[in-house]
Amino acid sequence: MPSSLTGSEVRYRVHLEEALCDGCRLCLPLCKQGALIWVRAERELLLDPWACDGCGACVTACPNGALSLHTRGNP
Ligand code: SF4
Ligand code: SF4
Numbered sequence: 001m002p003s004s005l006t007g008s009e010v011r012y013r014v015h016l017e018e019a020l021c022d023g024c025r026l027c028l029p030l031c032k033q034g035a036l037i038w039v040r041a042e043r044e045l046l047l048d049p050w051a052c053d054g055c056g057a058c059v060t061a062c063p064n065g066a067l068s069l070h071t072r073g074n075p
Contacts, residue, residue, distance in 0.1 A: 012054030013072040016047040020066035027058035027067060 014035070023043055028036050035051035036058060038044075059067045 011072045012056065012069045013049055014047060014052050014054065014056075014058060015068050015070055016045065017066045017068070018044075020064045021045050021062075022064055022066075024063065026063065027061045030057040030061050032057075 023045060025038055025045070027045075028038055031052075032055070033051045033053050035048045035053075037046040037048060039046055054069065054072065056069050059069055061067075
């Protein structure tokens with residue numbers, strides 16, 4: 001982590017690896033930002049990157065490693 005960044009400035013975004021997601025939906029109730037959206041007709045999880053605040057709650061809940069945190073805005 002660059003030393004010029006303080007803790008409050010570090011922001012993360014979540015990446016959804018769709019191929020690893022089996023649709024268990026354990027992550028859904030943990031997202032307080034409404035960034036995880038279950039599309040019932042498609043049986044598919046969608047991620048709204050604009051709504052995600054990078055809290056990481058969903059990442060720890062996923063049993064399949066389909067969700068991961070990455071730094072946002074870092075070149
Ligand atoms: S917890 Fe993981 S496998 Fe389950 S719906 Fe969420 S991303 Fe998909
Ligand atoms: S990191 Fe937090 S805000 Fe972003 S999708 Fe996961 S639970 Fe929602």
